[in-house]
Amino acid sequence: MIPFHTSGSNVTFAVKVHPRAKTNAINGELGDALKLSLTAPPIDGQANRACIEFFAKLLKVPRSSVTIASGQSSRSKIIAVAGLSVDEIKRRLAF
Secondary structure, three states: OOOOEEEOOEEEEEEEEEOOOOOOEEEEEEOOEEEEEOOOOOOOOHHHHHHHHHHHHHHOOOHHHEEEEEOOOOOEEEEEEEOOOHHHHHHHHOO
């Protein structure tokens, strides 16, 4: 199971992004990170925006509640979610 960390009102977790995939989906775990496939290319921040949109929709929170805490130019990213507890995120991610 991937580790979740709490920092103030944010919960963070790691993802490994596979851009230019056929569908947007979580494809399991890769080490300590979720393996995330996105259809968007890694050009001009398109994959980052798609990543934020994907998690906002999946977790049923506003896009402004989801940020990329680190890894904006990398496939390995740390996602920060505001306004949800670790247990609620795990439930919505079906862990």
